[in-house]
Amino acid sequence: MSREKFRFEICANGVESCLVAQAGGADRVELCAGIPEGGTTPSYGEIKQARQLLTAGSTHLHVIIRPRGGDFVYSSLEAERMMTDIEVARDLGADGVVFGCLTPDGDVDIPLCSRLMKASEGLSVTFHRAFDRCRQPKKALEDIISLGCHRILTSGQAPTAEQGIALLRQLQEQAQGRIILLAGCGVNEKNIARIHQETGIREFHFSAREPFSAGFGTIEVSDDEFGRRLVTTERRVKDTINALLNSIS
Secondary structure, eight states, X not given: OOGGGOEEEEXXXXXXXXXXXXXXXXXXXXXXXXXXXXXXXXXXXHHHHHHHHSOXXXXXXXXXXXXXXXXXXXXXXXXXXXXXXXXXXHHTTOSEEEEOOBOTTXXXXXXXXXXXXXXXXTSEEEEOGGGGGOSSHHHHHHHXXXXXXXXXXXXXXXXXXTTTHHHHHHHHHHHTTSSEEEEXXXXXXXXXXXXXXXXXOOEEEEOOEEEEXXXXXXXXXXXTTTSOEEEXXXXXXXXXXXXXXXXXX
């Protein structure tokens, strides 16, 4: 199976991570702010600069549309902001958007998602890991297909995609090519080959991050204060991609 059969998406927490992802061979980046909250909508400036610096047509830029962390049940005011953020992402040249909305009962919010899909016309749409909070994942899969989304980012409703292999396999079989499953959360160079082999999934979402500290001279700071942070590295992007490709060569 050739490289062209797979797609690798990097969860990028800034323009720098986008560029590292591109250098490492990623096909796509999902640009997010607020990674500790699970990802929130990045700023206008972040999206604009990422689009200017990424190679158009080569590395696709997808922008998460999520006004806050926490649950995926949105108020009417939040919904209006999401509509505006989709318009901004489009105007700035994004190739796609990423969102997911649920009802208080844990079902896909069809009315709101339908509005967002209409606003996203012409863009590639990923339904994000709100899917992993759905009470009936197989019904949710059908609902998301009916909306016209292009892919679902999921860990198989488990803490990591590796732990969710059983459900991922079932969902992949159920989808029958009608929608792309994008396996994400905890995907790395040690498990990506196994996830593919046991599920048949061919799109993967990962961060490829490593600890980094700019240093503060003689000032001592703790990791959770102003010191070490996690950044995407070209080496880990390449290592993860190669771990899968080498396993099928």
